Amino acid sequence: MISEKMLELGKKSSVIREIFEYGRVRKAEIGAENVFDFSLGNPSVPAPQKVTEVMNRLIAETPAEILHGYTSGPGDIKVRTAIAEYIKSRFNVNADAGLIYMTCGAAASLTVTLNAITEAGDEVIAFAPFFPEYRVFVEQAGAKFVPVSCKTEDLQIDFELLEKSITPSTKAVIINSPNNPSGVIVPESDIIKLAKLLEDKQNEYGKEIFLISDEPYRELVFTGEKVAYIPAYYDNSFVCYSYSKALSLPGERIGYIFVSPTMKECRDVFAAVCGSGRALGYVCAPSLMQYTVAECLDDTADVSVYEENRRILYDGLTDIGYTVIKPDGAFYMFVKSLDESAYKFYERAKKFELLLVPSDDFGCPGFVRIAYCVDTDLIKRSLSAFKELYEDYKNE
Ligand code: PLP
Numbered sequence: 356m357i358s359e360k361m362l363e364l365g366k367k368s369s370v371i372r373e374i375f376e377y378g379r380v381r382k383a384e385i386g387a388e389n390v391f392d393f394s395l396g397n398p399s400v401p402a403p404q405k406v407t408e409v410m411n412r413l414i415a416e417t418p419a420e421i422l423h424g425y426t427s428g429p430g431d432i433k434v435r436t437a438i439a440e441y442i443k444s445r446f447n448v449n450a451d452a453g454l455i456y457m458t459c460g461a462a463a464s465l466t467v468t469l470n471a472i473t474e475a476g477d478e479v480i481a482f483a484p485f486f487p488e489y490r491v492f493v494e495q496a497g498a499k500f501v502p503v504s505c506k507t508e509d510l511q512i513d514f515e516l517l518e519k520s521i522t523p524s525t526k527a528v529i530i531n532s533p534n535n536p537s538g539v540i541v542p543e544s545d546i547i548k549l550a551k552l553l554e555d556k557q558n559e560y561g562k563e564i565f566l567i568s569d570e571p572y573r574e575l576v577f578t579g580e581k582v583a584y585i586p587a588y589y590d591n592s593f594v595c596y597s598y599s600k601a602l603s604l605p606g607e608r609i610g611y612i613f614v615s616p617t618m619k620e621c622r623d624v625f626a627a628v629c630g631s632g633r634a635l636g637y638v639c640a641p642s643l644m645q646y647t648v649a650e651c652l653d654d655t656a657d658v659s660v661y662e663e664n665r666r667i668l669y670d671g672l673t674d675i676g677y678t679v680i681k682p683d684g685a686f687y688m689f690v691k692s693l694d695e696s697a698y699k700f701y702e703r704a705k706k707f708e709l710l711l712v713p714s715d716d717f718g719c720p721g722f723v724r725i726a727y728c729v730d731t732d733l734i735k736r737s738l739s740a741f742k743e744l745y746e747d748y749k750n751e
Contacts, residue, residue: 369487370716371395374701378710385708391737392710393725396535396686398603400656400728406602409650413643426645428638429629430457430611434649438611441652446584449616456628457640459608461571464595466492468612469527471624471631472565473498477526482512483718484689486535486569498526502718510537510680510689510719512545514552521556527565528553532582533572536717536724537689538665538682540576546583553589563591563619571597571610572685574655577662580683586615598648600686603656609644661686664727664734671738675745686728689714692721693748703747707740 368376374394382390413422429435435452442450458464469492473479477498481489482505493500503520506513530549532541541549553564568585573596576582585592597610614625632638668688672679678691690711694700697713697720704711704723714722727734 402603425639434645437649454614456612460610461597464612467631469496471627478524481529487716529567531569533684538685538687540683543583550589566592574601576684578683590617607644688725
C-alpha cells in the first residue's frame with residue numbers, strides 16, 4: 356500500500372538523532388548544563404549581524420510579490436549572477452549564472468545532483484568516514500553506494516584502494532573537505548592526484564566520471580590549509596555549497612549547485628539538474644534567503660569560537676591519553692574508541708553524561724565523533740568527565 360523503502364527510512368531515525376533525543380530527555384531530568392551533548396552539528400555561533408540587517412531591510416523595502424513570490428525554478432537570475440561573479444573572483448575559475456542552481460542547503464544540492472546524473476546500475480563512491488545521509492541520497496537516486504575507506508592513521512584518501520574501487524560503472528565520486536565527521540582537509544597534492552586518477556579512468560573507460568564536492572564546511576578552516584576548489588583541478592565537477600554552517604543558517608535551507616563550465620556538455624547537464632530539481636520538488640529555493648545570501652557572499656559567522664573549542668578539546672583529550680585525529684576544519688573531532696565496539700564506548704560514555712556519536716554509521720568503526728559546536732565553557736567542564744571515562748577503562 357505504501358513504499359516499504361520509505362517506511363523503513365522514516366521509521367529508522369539516524370543514530371545521531373537518537374542520541375540527540377536521548378540528550379533532550381536527559382537534560383530535562385538533570386539540567387542542560389550537566390549534559391555534555393556533542394551529538395549534533397548545529398552551529399553554536401549566531402549568524403552575522405549583517406544577515407539580520409539585510410533580512411530586515413529586504414522585508415521592509417521589497418514589494419510583497421517579489422519578497423514572497425516564486426523566483427524562477429533554478430533561482431533568481433540576479434542572485435545567481437552575483438554568486439557566479441563571486442566564484443570567479445574568489446577561486447579564479449570560470450562560472451556563469453546559467454550554471455548555478457539555488458537549492459535548500461547541501462542536502463538538496465546533493466540529491467538533485469545525484470538524481471541528475473545517475474541511472475540504475477551506476478555506482479557512486481564516497482570516502483569513509485562519510486556523512487551518513489550520502490548512502491540514503493545515492494540509493495534513493497537508484498545508484499549503488501560504494502564506500503572507500505580512508506587510511507586509518509590520518510583519514511586521508513587511500514589511493515590504492517580507491518583505484519581498485521573504480522569500475523566501468525563508477526558515475527561519480529563525492530568528496531567532502533573539510534570533512535564531517537573527521538574535520539580532515541584533503542591537501543591540494545591529493546586533489547591533484549585524485550583529478551589525475553579520475554581523468555585516467557575516464558580515458559580508460561571512455562566515459563565521464565563526475566567529482567561532486569560537498570562543501571558546507573568550506574569556510575570553517577583553522578590551520579591556514581588551502582581547501583582546493585575542485586573545479587580548478589577537474590573538469591567534470593559539481594560544487595554543492597550551503598550557507599548552513601558558513602553563515603550559521605541551517606534552518607533557512609539555502610545553498611546552491613554549481614556546474615563547472617569545463618564539464619563536457621555542461622548545458623545539458625545543467626538542464627538535467629533543473630529536471631531533477633523539478634522531479635524532486637526542489638524548485639524556487641526560499642526567495643528571502645536567496646536575496647539575503649546574495650548580499651552576504653563574503654561574510655561568515657564568527658568561526659573563531661570553533662577554533663578555540665578545537666584547541667581546548669584537542670589539547671585536553673590528548674593530555675588525558677586519548678588518540679585524536681587532529682581536525683583542520685569543520686567543527687568535528689574523531690576520537691579513537693577505548694572499546695573495540697564504538698557503540699559500547701558510546702554507551703559507557705553516557706554514564707558520565709558524555710553524548711558522543713559512534714562511528715559505525717560513518718562507515719568507519721572504532722571511533723566516536725565529537726561535534727564541538729557548543730559553548731566553550733561546556734567543553735572545559737567536559738574534560739573531567741572525559742578523564743573519568745578514560746580512567747574507568749584503564750582501571751578495569
Ligand atoms: N553534507 C555534510 C557533510 C553535512 O555535514 C551536512 C549537514 O550537516 C550536509 C551535507 C547537509 O547540509 P545542509 O544543512 O546544507 O543541507
